[in-house]
Amino acid sequence: MTPEEFRHHGHLAIDWIAEFLEHVERYPVLPPVKPGELTDALPRHGPERGEPMELIVADFERLIVPASTQWNHPGFLAYFANSSTPEGILGELYTAALNGNGMLWKTSPAVTELEQVTLRWLRQWSGLPEDWFGLIYDTASTSSMHAIAAAREAADPESRTKGTARGLAVYTSEQSHSSIEKGAIAVGIGQDNVRKVPVDAEFRMRPEALEEMIERDLAAGLRPCCVTATVGTTSTTSVDPVPAIAEICRRHKLWLHVDAAYAGSAALLPEFRWAFEGCDQADSFVTNPHKWLLVPMDCSIFYTRRPEVLRRAFSLIPEYLVTQADPRAVNLMDYGVPLGRRFRALKLWFVLRSYGREGLAAALREHVRLAQWFAGEVEADTRFELAAPARFSVVNFRYKGSDEDNRRILDEVNAAGDVFLSSTVLSGKYTMHLAVGNQFTGERHVRRALDLLRGAAPAGVSV
């Protein structure tokens, strides 16, 4: 492609994206496609000869966009709704232009240093300890896997060379994300040695149950090494009692990892600082700006107070990558599995600078306001009930009927096409889940979800 052709297609692309973002509501949130339909519509073999960009873009519009779930749709109210902001999109564009690879400081000083700078800004804005070390991975699953690897290293340095981590145990609540178990599988601790600590009526880990499980395992000859607490669990956004858990970890010398993949962004809001009490005691902490900080996929921040342990767990420097030691030249490849790393900090920097702390706080506050308004309306309708306390920007609720009723109502609401809510199971019951997190979501969209729910719910409660 010549520079002139690039200019031409680049301008068209920006125009397309601007139009797409402005009119994203033209599309249904969930694409009306069947599994395999896109595959069948695309050629079985790649082209022998290069094709014109006009044709590629036409197929993108004709085939790819209609088969896409529209995460940028303001009616996307499922899981943890999120956003690809224009600032973030521009950051991604420049990232691809530079094509930086931050494996070593030398291979891209900008990738390495902007990562340190943006993560310091966020630590300051979030009231997290200044001296933590931070780096960006792709997802919270990867971040937590590294936390568990560091915990393994701290408890049993031999496991690194011998390849066994037998007898180590990890503790997490019944409500924590499955990535914790996957992390334990990946680092050789094994799923059987992940203890699921029971939760209280508000879905928070019970510290006394944690203590009992640790004592029992110690008596049985197991070696507890790590506790992961969650601030903002996946289903209900419950907040584990981190101060009490930290105290147990201190006493038993266990690595404390805090998974704040979604709710970590709320640390920017002083009114939510209570949720992060005790997090300064953590050995590691993960938060995903791609979940609730208006940054496009993917961007997961991993902080640790003990970078030297993480480094010990993973530093392996092949001859061709040996560089001069300079304390300010951090080589990020030393702190994890990936060698190559994308310039994810650039889009983060664009978003942080364009919004500023105040702008981000205002956006999050609006999401919280909309979710809390929705929770109030649900509670006021005698046919519905909240299934968990509505915290942050998420509401879990049920029609006071059978699981089948709830499933049918949700299917009917989602079939309308302009909103998408998800579901979970709480206390054994099918539960509807609404999350506000998209940049374009306004009162109109949340009200629409409510109207559809009210319309789909039978008038009389059939319990």
Ligand SMILES: Cc1ncc(COP(=O)(O)O)c(C=O)c1O
């Ligand atoms: C609390 C929590 N931790 C971890 C994850 C996994 O996130 P990722 O997709 O970044 O791996 C999720 C996903 O929703 C989550 O809710």
